[in-house]
Amino acid sequence: MSDERYLQIGEVAEQLKLTPRTLRYYEEIGLLEPPSRMEGGFRLYSAADINRLENIVQLKRLLGFSLAEIKQVVEAMESLKLLRQESRQAGDLETKRDSLRMGLEILEQQVEVLDGRLGQIAELRDRYHERSLRVRERLEQIEAELLAVTVNTSS
Amino acid sequence: MSDERYLQIGEVAEQLKLTPRTLRYYEEIGLLEPPSRMEGGFRLYSAADINRLENIVQLKRLLGFSLAEIKQVVEAMESLKLLRQESRQAGDLETKRDSLRMGLEILEQQVEVLDGRLGQIAELRDRYHERSLRVRERLEQIEAELLAVTVNTSS
DNA sequence: GGTGCAGTTTCCGTTAAAGTCAACGACTTA
DNA sequence: TAAGTCGTTGACTTTAACGGAAACTGCACC
Incomplete structure (x- = not known):
């Protein structure tokens, strides 16, 4: 329980190429679970926190999702995790069974969205x-012509 | 030269699921070439205009590019087209040859960006x-267990 | 030709989302 | 203990639009 390495906000920000301000902002709008803190109040991010954050950043960068959309996905994932824990006990x-079914549906939906995007x-x-390809073809033709002229001239 | 069907701003907007307002906005920030007009001043969009617009909308919707980024791409394309015409004459x-080479480079760069995105x-x-898949596996296991219990009970 | 009306024009002002900046005190760590 | 981080709060900024006013246009119908 204690071999985890916690990172401070600045380190996390640097790693993910965000600013500390942005991380606090994400937390403020409920996109990010509040991380643990030191006694003095400094935020400490666990590996799991960073993982979630990476997910968020990718949804944003790759898909151009709005933070609101991302929030939905994140919440779905969170509920999946909850269900998973609940399901163990x-x-x-x-x-x-019902918990797993719900979680599965969420995941499969996500995959579908991604597949659709991939296709488009x-x-x-x-x-x-x-x-x-068409331009390249045309270019090669021109280059051939050019070569022919050169050869002719130099003969 | 006159069999082209021109569309008014409202029709174009509807077709691309934008608002007329947005079309004017895109034009204002230089993202869209100003289309031709009727005598009265109403905008008339040609098929080519709409094509360019579709490109813009897709870059936005699929890739989440900012309008500034899209503008760069569009300008590159525009210069490609210019080069192409120039190249004919x-x-x-x-x-x-040089024109085609430059144009080709632009296009291939675009393809690379898209490929990168696809991979990610x-x-x-x-x-x-x-x-x-993992969740599904777990679910099926549970369902099997559940079935076993049912059979046992009903025997 | 006149009238009506939906669609369009330009010119503002406003808005929502996603941050960014500034100030200033408190905390950590070399 | 000094330098560098971090915390909070509230105001500010940028991007990508949206909304409305007031006037103009296009077109259909009488």
Whole structure:
């Protein structure tokens, strides 16, 4: 329980390329669970805290989700974790089952969203790629012509 | 030259799920080339205009780019198009070649960005997916247990 | 041609989200 | 103990729009 390395806000901020202010802000709007503190009041972030934060940052950077959307996801995850703990103890098998089902649904939904996004971006990528192929073709043609001229001239 | 169908701002907005206000805003910040107008001053968007807009909207929606970032991309594309036209007329083969090379570089850079993004999102997706697999496994185990109990009881 | 009305124009002002800045005291650590 | 961090609070900023006023346009109907 004590071999965990806790980081202070500045270190965490640097690691994730945010500012300490932003971390406090995320906490303020309920996006981040309040981390533990030193006696003096300084925030101490656990590995789990940082993990959650990384998740948040990625949803934001990669998907462009708003903090409100991210909050929903995070809350869903949090509830999943709660259910998981509850599920370990709940003697009632049916309760366990229902908890897991709910959690599973949340996760699968997330995967679906990501898959959808992947497909759309891939489509966009292909459009750009095809355009670049066409340009490349044209370029090579020009280069061939240019080469021919050079050869002719130098003969 | 006249079989093009021009759309008014409201129709375009509806089609792309934006508001007319937003279209004017994009134009104001230089993200959108000013479209042509009717005699009375109403904006008329060509198919090409709408195409560019679709590109913008997708960069925004799919990648979460800021309007400033999108502007850079759009400007790069615009310069590519300019180069392309220039390249058609430029009698000088070397000039053509250089234009095409620059354009190609822009496009390939774009593809790279998209590929990078795709990889990162795929990674995220896989993490979620694996978690969901683990939960599913656990769920099936519970369901099996539950079934066993039922059979036992009903015997 | 006149009238009505929805859609559009420009010109403001306002807003919501996501931070950023500043001040100043309290805490940590070298 | 001095230098560097951190805490809180409240005001400020930037981005990406939204809303409304007042006037103008396009088009359909009479």
